[in-house]
Amino acid sequence: MTKQLLYVLLVAAVCFSCNRAEKKSSIASHNTIQESDARQYLVKVGDPAPDFEMSLPDGKKVRLSDLRGKVVMLQFTASWCGVCRKEMPHIERDIWQNHKDNPQFALFGIDREEPAEKIQVLRDATGVTYPIGMDPDGGIFGLYAEKDAGITRNVIIDREGKIVMLTRLFEEEEFGQMVSLIDRMVNGGSEE
Template sequence: MNKKWFGVLLIVLLIGIAGFNLYNDRKEVTEIDSTGIAVSDDQTGIALGDRAPDFKLQTMDGEEVNLSDYKGKKVFLNFWATWCPPCKAEMPHMQAFYEEQPEDVEILAVNLEESTEKAADFAKQYELTFPILMDADGTVAETYEVYTIPTTYVLNEDGTVHQKIVGPMDEPMMQELIK
């Protein structure tokens, strides 16, 4: 009887240690605050709750933009291309949302591997005024594992992934996503 309970206790202890280690592997201590409590840094990644990977891209005007520049705002990080019919369908909805958006929300439309001229012509045709970023070599799309377009990541104010949408969005859907 004692050996049986010892075995059960040992298994429970090992499961507890494994769970503790898995939890701690996900958190990285970055500093100790004034109260002596360790402040952890959430894992960087593209899963829900992860801190979205930062990147630097240029706008169509050549201005460099970092994703981290938008910390404090909700962000719709949209990946698209001019040749994509669902992307064309969602752009008027995104523009309408952008025109009525709250101050603490931003749209960043990442054009995938097309020329600045092609993206600029598209933006002019659709009268787009939100920032369009150029992912000329597809590196950012690869980091975010974008295999289907349009794909949109909705990021919280702290830069964590709130939602991933594969396929086109419309304005009511965008309104719901920021609640």
């Protein structure tokens, strides 16, 4: 009876181990999908970036499709977002200041559901000089992520209008990868 019980326990342990390995393999193979789902994006890398038009606080209009031919960075933000306030000075220093004079690059913050006055408060608080447009009803945000999803998020778009990177929150390693990607793309390299 004892040998039989040990045998059953051994078989159960082996099966448990196999199931865990199979589950890990399954998770790894679906990592991109799960990561996208966990981050609540509605788009994924390789998709064409959904087109939109937004107003800047000065009244100027920007249409994403008009930026075709440029490397584009969209940063979804809001004045109440602490992580956004932490990330924005890094975007200013490591991306905007390096590429703002390059006609092959465009960077736009997109302020979610706030009036122009709040955008100026946010710019003053973070010291950023890159343009920030308005998304008063969250409609632009809703093209890229679930309506109730959080921010900060960055979307990097290649010259053909395809999404090449999606970020969520501010993680230094991921941010560094994004900076390197933008530098390569703007300087004529590939996004790989």
